[in-house]
Amino acid sequence: MPNLSDFQVCFLITVLKIVVVLVITLTAVAYTVLLERKVIGRMQNRWGPSRVGPFGLLQPLADGIKLFLKEDLTPMLVQKPLFLVAPIIALGCALTSIAVVPFGTLTTFKGVDLFEIANVNIGLLVILGITSIGVYGIALSGWSSNNKYALLGSLRATSQVISYELALGLSLVGVVLRAGSLNLRTIVDSQSAHGALSWNILGGFQIVAFFIYLMAAYAETNRSPFDLPEAESELVAGYHTEYSSMKFAMFFMAEYANMITVACVATLLFFGGASSPFGHLFPDFGGPWVHAGLSIFWFVAKIFAFLFLYIWVRSTLPRFRYDQLMGFGWKFLMPVAILNILATSLVLAFKG
Template sequence: MSHLTDFQTFLLLSILKIVVVLVITLTAVAYTVLLERKVLGRMQNRWGPSRVGPFGLLQPLADGIKLFLKEDLIPMAAERPLFIIAPIIALTCALISIAVVPFGAVTRIQGVDMFNIADINIGLLVILGITSIGVYGIALSGWSSNNKFALLGSLRATSQVISYELALGLSLVGVVLRAGSLRLRDIVASQSGHGLLSWNLFGGFQIVAFFIYLMAAYAETNRAPFDLPEAESELVAGYHTEYSSMKFAMFFMAEYANMITVACVATLLFLGGPTSPFGNLFPSVGGPFVQAVLPIFWFVVKVLAFLLLYIWIRATLPRFRYDQLMAFGWKFLLPVALLNIIATSLVLALRG
C-alpha cells in the first residue's frame, strides 16, 4: 500500500512540476517577444508597444488573441498533413528540451527533485538531440507549402542548422571534459566552488568555447545576423510565408522557446547555472525558503542577461550574405572548436 501511495505522490508532484514549468515557459516566450520589441524600440529611439495595458504589458495577450481569431488558410496545392504537422514538430521540440534543465538547487520533497523535471545522466545529449529534430519542422513547412520562397527558406534553414550544429556540439566538448559528465547537475556542480572564478567562462578558460557556442546558437535559432531562412527582404517571410493564424504563432513561439532553451544551456554550461556568482563568500542567509528561491533568482538573471545580448546583437549587426554564413561556420568556427578541444585536453592531461 505504501508503494502505491509513494507512486501517487511522485506522479502528482511530477505532473505539478510539468504544468508549472510549461506555464512559466509559455509566459516567458510571450514576454520575451515584448522585451525584444521594447528594447529594440529604445535602441532605435522609439517607444515600442505602449498602448495595451500599463506600459504595454498586455501586448502579448492582445497579439495572442489576434492570431487565434485570424482565418487559418491552407494553400490548395499544399501537402496538407505535413503542412499541419510541421509547426507542431517545431514547437514540441522547442518545449521538450526544457524538461532536462535544472533551474534551481537540489530541493527534494517526498524524494522528488522539485526544480528539475527529468534528471537524466545524459541530459546534454538529450538537449542536443531534441533541438536537432526541430529543424524537421522547418524543412517540412517549406516543402509542404508548395511555394518557392518557402522552399528556399527551409533549404537555407536546413543547411544552416547542419553546418552550425557541428561547431555547437564540439564547443561543448571542453565543458564535458572538465566536468567529466554529460549530466547537467554534475556540470553545474563542477562550477560551484568559488563563484565566478569556478565558472567555465572564466575559471575554466572556456571563453573560446563560449564564443563558438554563442555564434552557433544564433545560427541554430535563425536569429540576426544569421536570419537568412526568413530574410523578409529576400524571401517574403521564408519558410512560414504560407502560414497564418495559430500555425504561424506556433513557429513564432518555437523560435522564442528555442532562444530561452539556448540561454538556459549557456547558463548551465558556462555561467554556473543556478549557483551564486559570489560562491561561498557570503554566509548562507534566510531559512529554507530563501535557500530554495535564491538559486532560481540567479538562474533567471543569467538567462535574462543572455536574452538581452540576443536582442542587442539583433539591433546592432546587419545580416550576413549566404556564402559568408557558410564560410564562417565551416572555415572558422569548426577549426576553432577542434583547437579548443585539443587545448582543453592537453591542459587537463598535464594537470592530471
C-alpha cells in the first residue's frame, strides 16, 4: 500500500469526523425524542414508550421505520419545488451548525483536531448565521403549502425567530467581551482555569445573560412555552400541516437537532464546554487519551442536563399567548440584554 501524503491523511480524517459526528447527532436526535417521551411520561405519572425493545429503547427505530413506510402525499396546488426544498433547508442548517462545535479537549493526530470538524475563528458567528438561515425552511414550507393554517404558522415562526434572535445574539456579547474572541475553543479555554468557578455563568457573572439566552433559545426552537407556530388547538399542526412521511420527519429531526445545537452553544459559552467542573483540583491520570475521554464525558453530561431542562419546562409550563410572546421578547429580554452588555463592559473597563 503506497504511503499517504499529509494532505490525504488530513482529508480522510476530516471525512471520517464528518461521518461520525453526523451519525452520532442523528442518533442523539432519535434518542432525545425517546428521552422526552419517557421523562414527560414519568412527570405525568405514566410509563411512556415501554413496548419496543428493552425499556422501550428501540422505539426511535420503530418510529423511523414507520415514517419511512408512510405514503408521501403532496397536496394539489402547492409550489412543488419550494414545498420539497423547505424541509431540506431546515434539516441541513440544523445539522451543519454542529461542524464548528468543539466537543472535547484539543487532541491532534497528524496535525488534525480530532474533536472538532472545523476550527473557525468566528465559530460563534457561523453557528448564529447558519441557524438563522433555517427560518427560510419554515417560511417557505408555510407559503408553498397552499394552506392558511400552515401560512399562519410560518408567519408566526418567522416573526418569532427574528424577534428572539436579537435578544439571543445580544446575550452572547458579554461572553465574547470576556473571552476577547469569537472562536469557540478560545471561549472554552478562557473558562477552564478554576473549574466551575471560572465558568461564565458563575465566575464571569453572566447568569443574567444565560437566562436571556435560555428563554430566547426556547423561542428560537419553537419549544414550549413558546410553541405558538405549531399550536395544535389553533393551527392544526402549524407550518408542517401538509407534510407527511419523510418530509415531515425532516422537520421533526431539525427541531431536535436545533435543541442539541442550542445545548452545545450553552455548554460552550456558559458552562466551560468540555472542561471539568473541578478544574485542576484533581491531577491528570491515565494519559492524554483518558483525559480526552473524560472531556467528552463532561461535554455530553452538560448537554444532557440542558436537554433535561428543556423537557422539564415543556411538561410544566402552559403556552403563552402570541401578544405575550412578542411583548416579552421586545419589552423585557431586549432591554435586559442591552443592560447586561453595558454592565459587563463597565466591569471589564474598570478591571483593565
